[in-house]
Every structure is written in structure tokens, then in C-alpha cells.
Amino acid sequence: MFSSSRHAPGTAPATLVARAGAEPPVVTLIEYDAEGIEERQVGSIEEVFVCRDNGKVSWINIDGLGDVELLRKLGAHFRLHPLALEDVLNTSHRPKMEEHADHCFLITRMASVSDEGEVTFEQVSMFLGHTFLITIQHLPGDVFEQVRQRLRAGRGFARTRGHDYLAYALLDALVDHFFPVLEKIGEDVEELEDLLLESPSPECVARLHEIKRSLLQLRRAAWPEREVIAALNRDESGLIAAETKVFLRDCYDHTVSIMDVIESYRDVTAGMMDLYLSSVSNRTNEVMRVLTVIASIFIPLTFMAGVYGMNFDPDASPWSMPELRARYGYPITLAAMLLVGLGMLFLFRKKRWI
Amino acid sequence: MFSSSRHAPGTAPATLVARAGAEPPVVTLIEYDAEGIEERQVGSIEEVFVCRDNGKVSWINIDGLGDVELLRKLGAHFRLHPLALEDVLNTSHRPKMEEHADHCFLITRMASVSDEGEVTFEQVSMFLGHTFLITIQHLPGDVFEQVRQRLRAGRGFARTRGHDYLAYALLDALVDHFFPVLEKIGEDVEELEDLLLESPSPECVARLHEIKRSLLQLRRAAWPEREVIAALNRDESGLIAAETKVFLRDCYDHTVSIMDVIESYRDVTAGMMDLYLSSVSNRTNEVMRVLTVIASIFIPLTFMAGVYGMNFDPDASPWSMPELRARYGYPITLAAMLLVGLGMLFLFRKKRWI
Amino acid sequence: MFSSSRHAPGTAPATLVARAGAEPPVVTLIEYDAEGIEERQVGSIEEVFVCRDNGKVSWINIDGLGDVELLRKLGAHFRLHPLALEDVLNTSHRPKMEEHADHCFLITRMASVSDEGEVTFEQVSMFLGHTFLITIQHLPGDVFEQVRQRLRAGRGFARTRGHDYLAYALLDALVDHFFPVLEKIGEDVEELEDLLLESPSPECVARLHEIKRSLLQLRRAAWPEREVIAALNRDESGLIAAETKVFLRDCYDHTVSIMDVIESYRDVTAGMMDLYLSSVSNRTNEVMRVLTVIASIFIPLTFMAGVYGMNFDPDASPWSMPELRARYGYPITLAAMLLVGLGMLFLFRKKRWI
């Protein structure tokens, strides 16, 4: 549930081990400046090493963590810290930002939601240097496609700024993709609310439990994400230009909004169990009341019928049920029964039980 | 519910896109000094540009966000940051205060409540510069009418102070309008409390749930509003004069009171579910007790009647129910029944069940 | 409930408006030094203006807020800030302390409790200057009588110290009067606790709800009161002498104790709903168990009686209920019934249901 796929306890620190089932890496290199953009998939990791000094913005993206050797070469060339590389291989590390000598290392989380409302996360690691931006993802498919399209089209200031702005654009895309997830959860919450009031069932409670858990997971992802962006904003190493920081502040505002919405949903869902319980207890009460009324009315009547079903013989003794032979014994008895029944009905209606 | 009408994830930052259904803007310009006041609706946004250097207080109000081009021109003339303009178009941004080179940018929320107790919010954005105050609202109608009337009447120091005092007056009007909303909710809470004790129903719970949600929304709006005013108060750019800050502190006190009242209501409503549950369980118990008493009394009596309804034939054997022919068999049986019934009644009364 | 009687939203700031139903003011002036004390009720507010420079301690007390003009004159003479005067007219402002040029302004709350445990508050505003202390109350009657008597008697250092010590003495009286209120609530809590265990009823829950609300109100009053006294203690304007601060620290300790007791009661009352619910569910279970036992025992017996009440005719067929004519049919049947009944009783007792 919340378990992370970590290396076995006791493993030497900074040991790089591929996870079981990790996919073979696909390396893509995008290089651009205001003039133009070049985009290609490289066969061997050494091909990207040349990009360091050509004055262009170089974005190296790696999909899949199946090749530890590739990471080791990458780390050696770009002087990435071995512990950072170990964290890259960890599929569910807490988002964090670490400053190193000439680059900074970010771990972030990409949220997505299925149509059933299940929230999944993918870890995205970034190394932002003065002459490179490396992003490493576990699985193919990401939320960066629109950034790539903006780069290709060259709209806005997309291609006129440096690696820091590219990193911001990617972070912004990651953060923005929390909103559709929250919207889906918001819809689920509203739907569930109606369901709870109309036809409460234990399935609702299980669903509510799942939503709460999704919110927990989102909070667990969004909270440190916020810290990551705040840390980038405070960065004084010169990696982040002042004009990019204005944008990062905007991005930070979005993470604050995300936390805000998550907390609001948590508060709302906290109250929904009450809705359910009151809804259920109301239904039980309705059932109970009907039983009470029916039983309370007929039990005395059945007793009366039982009395006149006793076999005391009027012939044997003048005290033995002479009413059985009375001319109007039967109709009077029936009338008495009717009276008792109506009386109780009246009483119950007065007490508002029916 | 808490969802904000944001641009699609992945859109380039600082992209200005009109929301679907946004109304065409109506631009009003109010200019005044101690001598007089001029108020007019302008046809084209360029008309307001001349107001910058005439020594008067200029308040440009825009109702409706349907015309993105107008905003772009406004931004270009007054040098407003594109990210700020993007936030203006967002209909439910978190209240915030941002300092820019020669102006500051505020997002605030205007609360209103319907007669049914539904709380709605409208975002009001403000740009406060040395020579202008721009307010932008999404919908026609606002809470500033009384400020306008004070300006027209020229009462108090209304017209003798600068743009900062005007901004304060508008913020004060916004903050003050949280109070009638809270009063309406307070009335709803008291009404609901009586209802819960007298005739608890699941509708009460749904109503309680709605009130709790309204309080959540209010808190979500009021909390950052407080921060906005505190930030203005700390402002050191010279936009806010010292004598205006005394008034802002007063306004800040009001936001503290608002938070205080909201938290109190939240605490009170938290306890109301208990009221409901105990009220309901009490009703159920009353019903249950009646059933118990009636059933407990008549079940044994019915059994006795059942015994004497058995068809053992006294003729067939001297052991077969000779009491059926006993002289006082019937009256004794009835008396025994009465005795058992009264005994149980007495027992139940002693146990305080009836 | 928590609503404050505020001016209408949109009113110009610092507007002085008398509340509907405010009482006409009664102004009392007490002047004293170590030598003697003079105490008189003045007819017109101008009479108190002379007191400013005679070297005595001057305490001006105003009961009732019905005369706005009087306040305006007072403010003009003592140079009180119009916003402060507006706050004075607000009957339930949050306690606060404001430093002004040559005086400081305090809002505090006086708590009292009725015999029924209802807590009420009265706002007491104070202006503490170098040569005057002004206290303004909404209603006649206060908790300062013992301070006045100490002044008249001249006991202790009562008359040898300045305006700051007088202000402390009044604050101390205000704070000390929270204790009897808390004691009353403490008694109510203990009484209610016994009641909950012995004879739980929905009235108990309503009472618990009221106590919780009283505690909320007390907390809302005591918390900022503490801040007020802490702020006075930090005062560096020279209004508060160092030797008075020792006393204020003691007074601060008392407010800490008050908050402590309030929080403890809140914790205790939070657990009392559990007491109630378990008490009620226990009663319901007792009732249920009796019904179960009686019904479970007699239902099978009634069935047996029903069987032998069937009209199958032994004459018509040898298979038709020959036991009806058996010599010991009836006693055996009765014995079987007794056996079944006792067996079930035994079973239920073994299961500890009775």
C-alpha cells in the first residue's frame, strides 16, 4: 500500500541494483535554442555526452530503469552522486531536492487517476545542471508531451530560456496534473454523497475508505512536492535565474492550492461517515417501527382470540365462559378487538410512530 | 465543490484564455479628489489610460472577464505581470498578495449567502499602483456600492486620501460582508439545533453536512484573506501610507474575528451530530420499550390461553385437564392471567421501563 | 450565539453609532493618592477633564453606551483614536491591546455565570494614559467593587501606586472572576457525570452540549485575554512600571491556569458523550435481553399448546392425535413444556443473558 520497493535492509549504501521487472531504458535527447530544435532517440548513452558544451539547452530523458550500467556511466560522466543514483532506482522515494556541487537533484511524483478513481504515482527524478537537464522515469508515457509540443512550436518564451526554465516547465506540468486527479476525486465524493443519502450500503463505506486512502496518498505526494519547489525557489547556487523564480513562485502557489483542496476533501469525507450512519440507522428505525406497530397491535388481539379458544365447557359450570353462548358474544368480541386495534393505531399515530 | 476552473494542465504559463461563458467586460472609471468626483462607464479600454497623471485618485473597475484582448492591453499599459493576469482569469484562485516593481497585486474573495444558506464566492482581483487602483470582478454586482456612495457624498475622509485608502475601504467592505454570511449560518445552526432535539430526521444530518461544508469554504476563503491584509500591512514599498496602516490593522482584527467565529461554529457543529444520534437513539429506545412491554406481557398470557385451548378430552382420562370442568376453572384462569399481567406491569414500572 | 453586534457592513470606518437599547451613561470619577480618596458621580463629561494634571490617580468609569456625543467629547479631550472608540461601542469585540502615542487601549471581557450555569460576558474597554485610566462598560454592575473598597480602605499598597497598578488591579479582578465561573461549570460537569451514569436521558446530552458551548465561549474570551496581559507585560512605552510588571506576570500565570482548566474540562466533556452512549446502550440491551428471554421461552411453548389445540379428530383416524386420549397425555405434555422452559432458562443463564 504505502510500501516502497527498497533494496534489502543491510545492503551497502550507494549500491545500484535494478528492480525486478524494470524495463529496458529508452534514452531521448532534445537539444534546442531560439533558432531551432533537434529531437532524437539515442542508441548508446555515450551519444548524449557530447551535448555538454554546445550552448544549446539539452534535455536528456530516460524511460525505464532496467540498465544499471547505463546509469553508472551517466553518473560518472555528469559527476552525479552515487546515493542520488540509488534514490533514482527506488521507485517510490519521498520527493526531495538536494543541492550538489554543480547540479541539483530533484525527486518528484507524477500523479494519474484511472476511470475507477484509483490513483497511481510514478517517480520522476531530475538532475539540473548548468549545461544539462536529465529526467529519469520508471515507465513509458508521461505528462510532458505538451511541453515538448510547445518546444517544437517555439511558442511563447519556450525556446528562449535556459535549462532552469525547462525544469520549471516540467515541474509545472507535473503539478498541474494533480488537478485532474483531484477533480476526479471531487466527482467521486459528490457522487458518493448522493448515494449515501439515497441508498446507503456497506459498499459505500468501502468506497469512502478508498477515497480517503487516495487523499492520503495524494497528500503524502503533494506535501513534499511543495517543499521541493520552495527549496528550488530559495536556491542561491545560481542554477535558477531570477526571472525563472517568478514562475516557480506561481508553481508554488499551485501546490498550495492542491494541499488546500486535499485538506478540504479530507474534511468533507470525514463527515460523510456520519451521513452514512445516520442514513442506515434511519432505515433500521423505519423497519423497526413497522414491526413494533404490527406486533403491538396484533399481540393483544391474538391473546383475546386465544382466550375464547379455551376449552372451558359452559355445560360443566355456569362460570365457564357463559359469553360463548350469549346472543351477541361473537360480534361484541369482534367489536372489542376492532376497538383495541384502532385505539392502538390512534395512539401510535399520536406518538408519530407511523 | 472545491474545484477551481483552471486552464487545462500543460498549457504554457501566462497564457490568457477566456473561460467559457465569461461575460463581456463593463469598464467603469471613477476619478476624484477632495474637490469633486467624476464617474463614467468607458466604451474602450484606452480611455482609462489617460487617468494616470492627473493627480486624482483613479479607480478602474472591470466587471466580466469575457474579453482577453482588453486585459492584455490593460496589462501592457500598466505593466502588469502576465502571470498575474492569468490568475485574474482563474475564477477561484486562493487569496494572495504579490509585490511587483511599482504596484502590488491582490486576489480576494467576496462572500455572499442565499436565503437557503448557500454560500457563494466571487473572486475580486486588485492592482494597486501609485497612480491607479484596478479592480476586476467576474460577475456584475458587488459589495462596493456603499463605498461609492461615501465617495459621492464626500463624507468623512473618504475623498481626502489616496489610492491606498481606497484599497483599504474596498477590502474593509469585502471583509465586513463575511459577517452577514456568518450571521445567516449562525441562525441556521441555532434553528437546526432546535430541530435536532425536537424532531431529528436524516434531513437534519444532510443540512448539518451542508453547513459544515459552508464553514469549510468560508475558512478556506477567510484564512488567506487574513494573510493578504497582514502582508499589505507589512508592506514597505511605500504604496501604503502609515496612516492607512492603522485602518488596515483594524481590518485585520476583523478577519481575526471572522476566523474566530468560524472556528466556534465548527466546534459547535462538531458536537451536533452527537445531539442527533442521541436524539434518534432515544426515539428508537422508546419504540423498543413499548414493544418489549406489550410483547413481554401478552406472550405468557397467550401461552396460558393456548394451554387451555388444547383438546385433551377430560372424558378420556381423569388426568386430562379436569380443571376445564371445575366450577371456578374459568374465572380462576382469568384471574391468574390478570395477576401475571399486573405483576409484569409492576415489575416493568419498578425497573422504570414505562 | 457567537454573533457580535456590529455596525452594518459597508459603514464608513470609525463611525460612532449607538447600539439600539444602549443605556444612558453614568460617569463616575475616583481620584486618590496616598493621602486620601475622592469619589463622585459627575453630571457632565466636561467635569472629568480637569483631573488630568493634579498629580492624583484618576479613574474615570463609564457605565452605559447610550450617548455617542459624550464618547466623542471624551475622545477629543484625551486624544483617543476614533477606531478605538468605534471598538468600544462594539459590544463583543475580541480582547486586544493597542499601543497609541501616549496611551494604550485595552478590550477585555468580564465573565459571569447564572445559577443555571449560563455564562454571559460584558465587554470592558480601558484607556490607560500617564495621567488617567478610563474604563467603559456596557451595563451597570461590575466586578470592581472589591478594588474600590481596597482603595477606600487604603489597605496594602492600594493607594501608593500609579495608574498602571490600578489597571493591573482591575485586570486581576476581571481574570479572577473567571474562576468562580469555571468552578460552577466544574460542578455542573461532575453533576452531569453522575447523572449520565445513573439515569441517562437526552436532556443530559443537551446539557452537555450547552456546557461544551460555554467552555468554547470561555476559551474564546480567555485566550486573547492572555495575549492582552502578555502584551501589557512586554510594553516598553513606560506606561507600565517595572514593579507593576511583577504583578502582571502573576496575573498572566492566572490566565494560563484558566486556559489549563478550560482545556481539561474540554477533554473531560469530550469523553462524556461516550459515557452517555454506553449507558444508553446498556439500558437498551437490558430491555432487549428480557424480551429475548421471555419471547424465546414462550414462543416454543405456545407452539406446543397450539399443536394440541388442533382439531384433528381421534375418532376419524387412529393416526389423528391418539395422545389426546392417552391416560397421561396432558400431564406429560405439561411436563414437557416445563422441561423445555427450564432448559432454555438454564441455557440462557449459562450464556449469562440473565
Next chain:
Amino acid sequence: MFSSSRHAPGTAPATLVARAGAEPPVVTLIEYDAEGIEERQVGSIEEVFVCRDNGKVSWINIDGLGDVELLRKLGAHFRLHPLALEDVLNTSHRPKMEEHADHCFLITRMASVSDEGEVTFEQVSMFLGHTFLITIQHLPGDVFEQVRQRLRAGRGFARTRGHDYLAYALLDALVDHFFPVLEKIGEDVEELEDLLLESPSPECVARLHEIKRSLLQLRRAAWPEREVIAALNRDESGLIAAETKVFLRDCYDHTVSIMDVIESYRDVTAGMMDLYLSSVSNRTNEVMRVLTVIASIFIPLTFMAGVYGMNFDPDASPWSMPELRARYGYPITLAAMLLVGLGMLFLFRKKRWI
């Protein structure tokens, strides 16, 4: 419950009044240095005044607060602040530490627990000066006996250090005596836990409520105790020697552990109400299920018997219950009843109700 025996509100500050029922004081003086120890009970308070300048460590212990005059003399001689003496007379003041000119004043609480698990506290006040340590207790009997024995035996560094170490030793004894109290409560919690699962009763809930309240009281005592020790540790007046501070840090660690254990118990007890409720609802369900099964089985059977108990006369009409005279009518009816009964049993067992 949480009420403190305070002086009447409005009393002049620093008024010394003996509590009703306060015991007459017993004054003990212990003087020692590395060479030897002298211990005696003094008749008049003046006897202890001589101890100030003989270079020995002087510990003046006073049991009982019945003699206000004695306190006043003590205060005059040792220059204790009147407000501090007033706090000494208060039997349940919040623990605190106050620095005065040449001594510091501590209020601490001594916890003890009865065999029934009732927690009681006694206030211990301390004045620590350069040449004296005064401890004042309300009641005879304390937790310092082992400290006295160590002093008498002269073991460890007991007699080689100054007043500050003695104060530490006493505080350590006070803090250490929270542990047996917590252990007793821990045992009660574990016992109650077993009871809740095995035989839940409303007495358990009342007991749980008491334990929670004891924990509240302990927290209320331990939390400020921790602050007192931390304040002593920060002391820079020179009263506390650096080598004693190492020990105070250890003592501080113990108060942290105490708070830790208290919080853990609070968390555990918070979950125990759930245990109780589920235990009770389980029992109710068991009872309900038996009633349901018995009633559900016999009600239809009784109806069948009732049908064949109807007095339609087969002689009067060929349609009137001809089965009464059928050869196998009775056995078939009995068999049908058996079948219906077994069928329902089977159904209920399949639904796992029995």
C-alpha cells in the same frame, strides 16, 4: 476536579491567608557538608535563620501551611517575594520557575497513586538560594526519604556538592515518582483491556473515563514540570553549577519519557472505547440472532397449528377442513411442520446466523 483552592476573587494581591483545614507546620532543618550531617526539628522558625552563613548546605523543610505568620517571618528573613508566598499557600498552582534577585522559586507537584488507581497530587514549593534550600509541603509524608538516607549515609557525591545538587536530587525524586504512578495506570489499562474484551460492562466505561481523567491530570502536572526543569537548566544566574546541569539534563530526559508514556496511554485509551462498543454490539447481536432464529422458526409453525385449531366443521360442509379427518392428516401436518422448521434452520445456518 481541576479546581484549585484559590483565594476569593478580588482579594488584594500578595495577601497571605491560611486555607481552611491547613495543618500546623513542622519545620525540619538538615545541615551537612562532606564531614558530617546534622538533622533536627526546630520549635520556632527563628532557629533556622542562623544557618545562612556557616558554609554548610542547609535544607529547611516545612510540612503544613497552617501558620501564615511563620511564612511571613521566613519571607522577611530570606527576602522572598510576597507573590511567591501567596503561590505557596495555593494548594494546586501550576508548576513554574521564577528567578528572583538572589534566589529562584519553584513550584512542583508530587504525584502518588492509591491501590484503586486514584491519582493525587501535592504541591511542593522550593526556594533555592546560594546559602539555603527551602522546601514547603502541604501535608506530612513525602518522596524525599531516600534522598535523606543517601545524605545520612554520605554515599556517592551526595554530601560533597552544594544546594543546587540537593535541589536536583529532590526534583529527581519527584520526577522519578511519576513512574510508579504510570506503571499502576499501565497495569489498570491492561487489566481493563482484557475486561473489555471478555465481559464488557458500563462499569468498564466509567473506569476508562477515570483512567483518562487521571492521565489528563498527570499530563497537566508533568508538562509544566518539564518546563520548570528546562528553565532551571537554562539558568544563568550562577545558582546552578555547570556540573549539576549534566544531572538536570538527565532529569529533563526523564520528564520527556514521562510525557511520552502519558501520550502513549492516552492514544491507547482513546482506542479502548471502540473495543468496548464493538464488544457490546457483538453481545447484543448474539442475543438478537438467537431471538430471530427461534422466533422465525416457531412463528410460521404456530400459524400452521393455529390453522388446524380453527373450528370449521367438516360436517357442515365438504369444503370445511376435510383434512382433519384424513387418515394421515395429523402425521402429515406434523411432518410438514418438521420440514418447515428444518428448512429454516438449514437456511439460517447457510447464512451463518447460527
Next chain:
Amino acid sequence: MFSSSRHAPGTAPATLVARAGAEPPVVTLIEYDAEGIEERQVGSIEEVFVCRDNGKVSWINIDGLGDVELLRKLGAHFRLHPLALEDVLNTSHRPKMEEHADHCFLITRMASVSDEGEVTFEQVSMFLGHTFLITIQHLPGDVFEQVRQRLRAGRGFARTRGHDYLAYALLDALVDHFFPVLEKIGEDVEELEDLLLESPSPECVARLHEIKRSLLQLRRAAWPEREVIAALNRDESGLIAAETKVFLRDCYDHTVSIMDVIESYRDVTAGMMDLYLSSVSNRTNEVMRVLTVIASIFIPLTFMAGVYGMNFDPDASPWSMPELRARYGYPITLAAMLLVGLGMLFLFRKKRWI
């Protein structure tokens, strides 16, 4: 439960007393440098004293606390503080880090989990000096075996770094072993969740209560562990080399993750009681509904049968039940019963009770 095996209250500070049942100590010495490694078990504690000045990394490990004299000798030789040694003997001290003149003292906790999900802890104390690392454990068996194997193999930088790196490696092993414990608890939580939905029973609640308690204990251990590592990281005494601090930061990240997971589980388990209660109330409702339907249908029918079982004699009066002799009296009665029964069934189905 949370009780610590502390010395008796009142014992002199820094008294070393062996716990009852403490095992006799086994002392192991591991000495290594980049060249080689020597590992041996020593018979007398004096044998390890020689290790201090040979330039190698010396790791002294002691298993078992049965020999107080040995600790005293160790302390005297390495100049360990007596209070630290006292803490070593305490089997459940709160994790902490203390800096002393030339070494630092750490208390940490080793977590392990049984197959039944029971979490146990063992205290591990460490003294880290410039020329030695002493670890002291209460019981044989630890989580350091993999560190020893790495040292023996000489892989990585295992043997090339100093005492500080060794201390880090041991801390890392301790922290990493929290993860399998959390994974086991995570599995238990998921298993319990399924169980709660499928077959809720009070055993589930007891199990939930145990899990919650385990989480409490883990939090109580992990929280201060985090502080210990943070304190080491801030160390400025020169004991920890800068390049080791990078690794400690990584270790610190792991403790943050642990707290994160613990808090998440606590949130999840908090919601599981709701799952249980709704699951149970659903089952009760199902049972209730069946009883209601059966009873509600048959009670009126039994009454009808009872009426025609009355012994009014049609011969005695024309008003006495003439329908008993009507030609179709019996079939009509049966049909009426069928109709009533079906009618109620239909009604109940319409109300969705069956």
C-alpha cells in the same frame, strides 16, 4: 506495555545496577584498516583497552548487561560519563544523542517483528570516540551481520573509512530494519481490511487495536531516532567527517520515510473501525429485516386463525360465527390469509426490505 525497566525511584543518580535476568556479557573486538581485518571474542574486558592507539578502526561490541563491573571498568578506561552508563543499563530508554568531551553517546532502538505481527525492540547503545566505537546490546543477535560481512569482504569503501562511517553503517542497518517491520504491519493491515469487509468479528477489533498499538510503539521509537541522526548530522565536534554526513543525510531521509509510512498507516487504521462498525451494523440489519418480515407476515395470519379457533357456538346463537358452517367458509378464510400474506410481501418488496 510502555513501561520501562527503570531503577527504583529515589535511587542515587548514576548508580549502576544490573537488571534481574540480564545475560552475562560477550565482548567481541573487530579491528580493521584498508589492509586487513581481525575479529575475536575477548575473555576479559582489559584486552580491548590496548586497541586505542594502533591507527585501526576498533569496534567493541558487548552483548548482554549481566556484569556491571565490566561496564564500570570500560567507563573508567574510556572516560564514559556515569549517567550514560546508567542509561545503557536501562532497557528501554528513549533514543537520544549526547555530546561529551571526546566522544558522543547514542541510544537507538532495533525493531523486529514476529510472524504474528508482534513488534519488539532492543536498545542499542553506542559510544563513538575518535579511536573507538563501542556498541552495547541487551540480547544476543542483531541486525549488524551484513555490516560485518561487508567489512570482512572489504567491498566498497567499507574498510577505507573511519569510526564515523562505521557508526553510520550500523545506524543505517538499524534504520533499514524498520522497513521489513512496517511491511509486515502493512500486510497485516491489508489482510485485516479484507477480513473486516467479509466477516467482521470482535477478534478483528482486538487485532486492529494491537496493530494500532504496534504503530504507536514504532512511532515512539522512530521519532527520536530521527532526532538522533539529525543531531549527529549537526555535530561540529569533528567526530563526524564531512563526507560521512552525506551518508547520514541519506539515512535521515529514510527515517523521514519511516515516519511518513507510520503516519499513513495510522490514518488508514483510524478509518478501519468505521469499516467494521458499518459492516457489523449491516449484518444486524439483515437479520433484523428477516425477523421483521417473517413476524410481520405471520402475526396477522395467526390472529386470523386464532379468531376462527374461538369456541363461540353457532348453535347457541345465530350471531355466533355462522361462517364456520358456510359452504366455502374455510377456503375463503385460507384465501384471505394468502391474500394478506402476499399483500404484505408485495409491500415489503416495494419498500426494498427484502
